[in-house]
Amino acid sequence: MNPELVGRDFPPTSPYLVGREKVREFAKAVFATDPQHSDPAAAQALGYADVVAPPTFAMVIQDLTLQQLLSEPDSGIALERTVHAEQRFRYTRPIVAGDELSARLQVTGVRPFGKGAMVTSEAEITDAGGAHVVTAVSVLLIGGEE
């Protein structure tokens, strides 16, 4: 694991267009049965333009940044030795179908842990207008080389 990843500048991910059927599919997968996730009329009654994604849908966008991290040639991270230790989301607003989202990755901490390292990364997810939607924070436990 390379401590020099902290502070490295990563480009924002390509815009991800949140589709209504994708939100419905994700909602079903996380047993989210409330109609705000599937019925546009129910979401509109709450003041949203379209169906509201379940809170952890932000992971789909954050994952694009984790792929950036894994593909850095000098990251020293291999997926099969990676364990997801902690996850956190801080919301300005929920994700809604029709949003076009991109994420910017920052590695905020690398500390030794056993033979490996605990790596904290943050993805700041913004909409097409550049406004903050949600920040996703992951702590990954990266195993050391065998």
Next chain:
Amino acid sequence: MNTMPAGNAALEVGTVVAERSVHLTRESLVRYAGASGDFNPIHYRGDVAERVGLPGVLAHGMLTMGLAVETIVGWLGDSGRILEYGVRFTRPVVVDAEGGADLTIVAKVGAVDDEALRIDLTVTCAETVVLGKAQVRVRSES
């Protein structure tokens, strides 16, 4: 699913606001893999799970995190009231090919202040707590 009426007035620390049980099968894991894009084979292939030393095929941590918070959405009324949600993945959820796995989620008021409530989620599988510090900060109703 059982829920109590929303509104902070009657909310005291320790009050159970919602609870539910979810039965996971291998199909649930494949469905979540497709919906989320997380195709790590330890979530659907017993041989791979065994090779890397796991006790069996595991549920995605993010599936457990995702289904846990949905327990309170009906009670909240609007999932947009959620300001922050965090968990630690402390114990694996093993999903048996035949029997699946049963998760139980209990949501209790953990703290109350003027602007927000903290809801603590206790998520158990086979009487073992599988998420640590599963806390949701939600905006109080205006």
